[in-house]
Amino acid sequence: MQDNGYLDMFFDEAKEYVEILNNGILTLENNPEDKETIDAVFRAAHSLKGMAATMGFENLTELTHKMENMLDRVRGGKLKVTTDFIDLLLQGLDNIQFLVDKIKEHEGKEPDDINLEGFIEELANYTQSSEKSDDKADASNAGDNNLAGDFKLNLTDDEKDKLLKDKKDKERIYHLQVVMDDQDFQSVRAFMVLKKIEEVGKLFKSVPDKDEIENSESGVDTIDIYALSWLPTEEFKEELAEVSGAEINEFNELEEAELAKKKSEQKAKSLHAEHKINSFQNSSTVRVDISKLDTLVNMVGELLINKTRLQSLDIQRSKFNEIMPQLDRVTMELHHSIMQIRMVPVGVMFSRFPRMIRDLSNKMNKEIDFVMEGQETELDRSIIDELSDPLTHLLRNAIDHGVETPEVRKGKGKPEEGRIELRAYQKGSEIIIEVKDDGAGINPDKIGQKAIEKNIVSAEELEQMEKRDILDFIFHPGFSTAAKVTDVSGRGVGMDIVRNVVKKLDGQISIESEFGKGSTFTISLPLTLAITQALMIKVDGDTFAIPLNSVSETLTISPENIKKVRGKDVIVLRENTIPLVSAANIFGYEGLTSYKKSETDLSVVILKSGDRFIGLIVEELLNQQEIVIKSLGNYLQDTDYISGATIIGDGDVALIIDVRDIVA
Amino acid sequence: MDNNLEQQLSLEEAKNNKKTGQAQYVVFNIGEEEYGIEIEYTREIIKSAQITNVPNTEEHVVGVINLRGIIVPVVDLHSRFDITQESYDYEKDEKRIITVEVKDLLLGIRVDHIEGIVWLKEDSITPAPDVESGLRQDYLTGVCARDEDHLLILLDLEKTLFAQ
Known part of the structure; x- marks a missing residue:
């Protein structure tokens, strides 16, 4: 056991x-x-x-x-x-x-x-x-060695220590032996070598040293040099090659470990066991079960809610007014730190992809240059865990359907090697993850055709649609355009699952594609799942929260300003036509529906999702506040237009509006 | 709240009792009908808290409540069982929410009145008769005659709560 x-x-x-x-x-x-x-x-x-x-x-x-x-x-x-x-x-x-x-x-x-x-x-x-x-x-090398003399690390322990101390972070340590041509002015050339080294780095030690060279009468045929330099090996060698009449005979880049280890090796050996234990103790990280962090997040959420309730008591006492800001600050910091703890660099997830791409591209006989960027971008742990499958799918798609075979690419005048980029970066309060390929791209006509075949859309409807809406069909359940089913990708499941996972994480996925040139999938995700700023509104007496990152602005409009375009209500805002919907309508409340007949002005929240906007008519705009996002649970998970709930000041529940559902 | 606590305790205590050949049921009323659910499913009985309506849900979902920071959906079985008559004899403040854990989900069932906890002998439970007004047979595990004109309807919670 x-x-x-x-x-x-x-x-x-x-x-x-x-x-x-x-x-x-x-x-x-x-x-x-x-x-x-x-x-x-x-x-x-x-x-x-x-x-x-x-x-x-x-x-x-x-x-x-x-x-x-x-x-x-x-x-x-x-x-x-x-x-x-x-x-x-x-x-x-x-x-x-x-x-x-x-x-x-x-x-x-x-x-x-x-x-x-x-x-x-x-x-x-x-x-x-x-x-x-x-x-x-x-063996043959060894022979050469003997000819040129002994090339061994010849430093005392003190010198090694000093060398390590002198070495700056990214500097390299070179040990080399330079042989002078058997000509006149050997010592001058030797001197030039040392001077060159000082130009491209730092001379640590040379045998013979500068003084000896200068004073030498008999000439210098070899110098042993220890130098520090920022230059990588090849460039360093090239620089030295500029000195004529001197040739590098031996060259070594020394490892720090080598220098540290070699002194009194025996001692190190006997201390080995002890050292191991030490490094264990010195470790400054702690492994924590993610569920413990979840509990902590929940508790901080509770604390936050109670703090808000406390604040809303509006007690007029100086002590209270003194304590509240303090409590405010501490809870905020607590929240911030706990969220920070949950953040993990996306590189943790990305790291498996190069191998996958390598294997797949070999299997499919495609040449792919896979580039990853922004591995250090941090995301909430729970998001990372969920995201790896959708990304795997997108990358597989990029190899399978995106990048063409080398022959095809050559025919199209593209470089034979395809390129797939996986990039993560932060944009405002969102994390963006892009999967981009320079492959075949997606043909919107073909997608449209298929959508008609699959009865997803009618030919008439299709004609009215913009390209990006047509491309969106690939996220439709049961939609696959792959000509043949491969075990790499494509059975029509997939893209809709990808979108579902992203949606579950409160994110969005969009596609941009130019036929023949390539495709880019962009996933945007909230920085953290748990707590966000929200605009509170009222609809038919109930309070709702709208995550502030989906709110573009709020307005008050007069009913006369509502115009009709293609039978739909819109408003024109700074030359943009923005469709209007009424919250009461989409939530199925009666009354309020004839907002156009309203005698008072209407409160409108302009929602944004991706690059789309929509105006949501609400009954009343309330305040802006921090909310703790809670799930409605599996039982109500698929509720239209609602993405979750939060607890507001008085202990009541306010529902969180799913902006994506409304705007999409 | 104290009342809740008491009932909660008695639920927990009751669960610890075991008798062979018998099972405990929490008995409650919806309309004039008497229903029972196995005590193992139940977590606690609370007074009807402020329920927040959730739009675009099925008819039997009345909304969600805040149970010590957890959002719990609450269902009302009147519509599920097509019971139209208003809460019969019961006062409004007799309404309770029984929280149950089914399929790893915490849900609340709003009932008109809590009768109590009873022991039922397994052999006293008979399969549901075919004629049960408005009640779909699938929702039941059986019935138990408590006395002559008193029929206790035992619910299959998973089906009651999850059937489409």
Whole structure:
């Protein structure tokens, strides 16, 4: 029996490490030399192995151990990162994921019937065979080394410390050996080399040093140099190449870890265990179950409601007036902090996509350049959890229906490699997530045709419609334009589900597409689900709340200003024609319906959703206040025009108007 | 409120009692009819609070209430059971809301009067007869004759609340 607390921790951490591995391996594919990534990937495999061993998962331990070995060889420069190597690592990663899933399924036990020996052998074979050939290369390199003299890190512990201290955040540490041509003025050229280094970075140490070079009579044929520079390796080398008559013989970028580790290695070893415990204690983060945060949010919501009630008591005493603003401030800050805690960068969710795109594009024989931006954009945890499926679907669609095959693209005069962009950013109080491709785009005529076929719309209606409304049909249940059903996407389910999920999160999805050029799906989401500013209104005596981010403005109009366009009531506001609806009407209240006959002026709230506007006629405009959004629960979830409820000052319930429903 | 608390306590206490071959039912009135629901579904009995009407819902949904910060939908079974006569003998302030948890949802049922909690022997419950005015058979689990002209109608809550 496994202790459940440990097991949960294992799954949480395993998930994290798998993500690190996944991202790292994909980064390596593009930057095989990226030492930092190699190290990160190695460390992840190593930690995963450690955890697996502690929990007694033998298969997982064995597998991660083998992968760790491979990666270690890469670190040591004995193995090269090739496509085969990446494929093997990814396979390994899949196996890790598989094992972890199995362990989860079997409630903390590794099932016996799993046989990974074949794969593990493959790993071992790969390591061996490629190492043999690399060994030879190593040997010949070693020969060269001997010719040019010893190229070893030759720093004392104190020097290493100082070097690490001198190093600024993004600077790199280079250790190189420069050989002078066997010509005259060797020392002058040596001096030029050092001067050049000072131009492009900082000279930390050289053997011989400047003074020695200047005073040298016999000439200098090699210099050992330790330097710090912002320049990446290649550029740094190029700069040095400008000095004529001097050639770089050896070049190393030094890792901080290397410098820190190498001093008194033995001591480090014996302290290893202790160090591990330390890093555990030093960790400044806490893992919290999301449900505990939910409880906390609810309690803060309660507090807020009661504060509002307290405020509405309107007690005229100086002490009260002194305390209230304080209470106000504290509750606001409390609310703010708790919401902050729930925020997670979208990168957490994005990180799985590069792998998916890679696999899918290979499968579909498409070439895709996948770009992600704004991974650091933060969203409420609960939104992130819900959003990953719809985004997966949109991305799959972009690969399947969007980006064309290289041949087709070439024929159209587009670059053979398609481009899919996934971007997140904040805009006002909303988070925008875009999925953009430069593929085939959507043909509105075809969509319209299909909509008629499926009896969604009549031909006459279609003629009256604008392009964006026609494109909106793809969100209609049972609508699919894919010529053939693939297992990647397209069975007609999908886009409507995507829209439902987004709607459930109180967000919106829209599409822009230019036929032949590509499509962009834009999802906009509220920053947080729980608390928002709202405009309170009255309809037939009941109080309703309208989220302020959907309110464009409020007006009072005289009934004579209402005009008719195509049989519908509109008002003209600053040259824009805005349709009008009456809240009493859509809520099915009787009376009030003949607002045009009203003798008094009408209160109108101009609602906006996306780029559409609509005027909502209400009975009375009340105040603006902060509301805690509560769900109506599953029982009333699909109520038209109502998205939730909130509790107002007197403890009564006010319903929240679903602006999207009205404007759409 | 104190009254609520008492009733709540007695509900909880009652739930802890077990007798073999018997089950407890909360008995209430809608119109002149007497209905029973299994005590396991019930959470508490509260005085009818301020109910906020929710537009565009089915007829039997009367609205939502604020139950200590939780929004709870409230249904009224008059329309569900096509009972038109007005609350019969009962005073208006005898109306109560029984909160029940069905399919993981917390819902309130507004009733005209609470009769109490009764023990019913399982073998005293018979399948619903075919003739039950206005009541769809699906809504019932059975009936129980409490005395000669007194029929207790036992409700299948899931069907009553969720049938379309």
